[in-house]
Amino acid sequence: MILPITQDGDPVLRKTSVPVPEELFGTKELATIITNMFDTLDKEKDGVALAAPQVGISYRIFVVRYDRMREPGETVESVAPDTGVFINPSFAKVSRRQSEVPEGCLSVRGIYGTTVRYDRATVRAQDEQGVWFTRGAGGLLAQAFQHETDHLDGILFIDHASELYEQKERQPDHDTEAA
Ligand code: ZN
Numbered sequence: 080m081i082l083p084i085t086q087d088g089d090p091v092l093r094k095t096s097v098p099v100p101e102e103l104f105g106t107k108e109l110a111t112i113i114t115n116m117f118d119t120l121d122k123e124k125d126g127v128a129l130a131a132p133q134v135g136i137s138y139r140i141f142v143v144r145y146d147r148m149r150e151p152g153e154t155v156e157s158v159a160p161d162t163g164v165f166i167n168p169s170f171a172k173v174s175r176r177q178s179e180v181p182e183g184c185l186s187v188r189g190i191y192g193t194t195v196r197y198d199r200a201t202v203r204a205q206d207e208q209g210v211w212f213t214r215g216a217g218g219l220l221a222q223a224f225q226h227e228t229d230h231l232d233g234i235l236f237i238d239h240a241s242e243l244y245e246q247k248e249r250q251p252d253h254d255t256e257a258a
Pocket of ligand 1 (some may be wrong): 183184185186226230257258
């Protein structure tokens with residue numbers, strides 16, 4: 080089911096989300112939350128990731144569409160959705176190096192800016208069955224890990240971004256992914 084994406088000003092975006100409790104893993108309730116998050120993200124063509132508070136759910140969950148991640152100049156042929164689910168995530172490791180990167184947010188529609196993010200990040204999280212795993216990433220995925228984890232702590236990118244600008248119309252050749 081496609082859910083409305085909460086927008087800046089909605090109190091749920093400013094709450095610290097609670098960990099998913101052990102008894103919820105492997106349940107239909109958790110599976111439905113995750114399915115709804117992917118359904119909602121699917122229709123946002125520039126959306127690469129989504130955190131649960133963005134659909135009004137204050138649990139520590141985010142989902143990722145790996146197939147929509149592009150580095151500048153890289154063209155990705157349309158492929159079947161390649162997805163990741165991160166529950167109760169935390170950073171196991173981040174790089175010393177940080178870079179300025181362009182950023183947008185599905186909950187702050189039409190506003191883009193520049194943030195400073197770690198170049199590489201490794202996240203430890205649970206899957207839908209509660210099994211712990213770690214995943215390391217660089218580039219856009221590392222950026223998404225940091226953007227989504229911020230959502231779970233009530234932080235929006237506009238809180239710390241510079242050079243904010245408004246862009247109503249999407250420019251297909253020159254767009255910034257949103258998450
Ligand atoms: Zn966001």
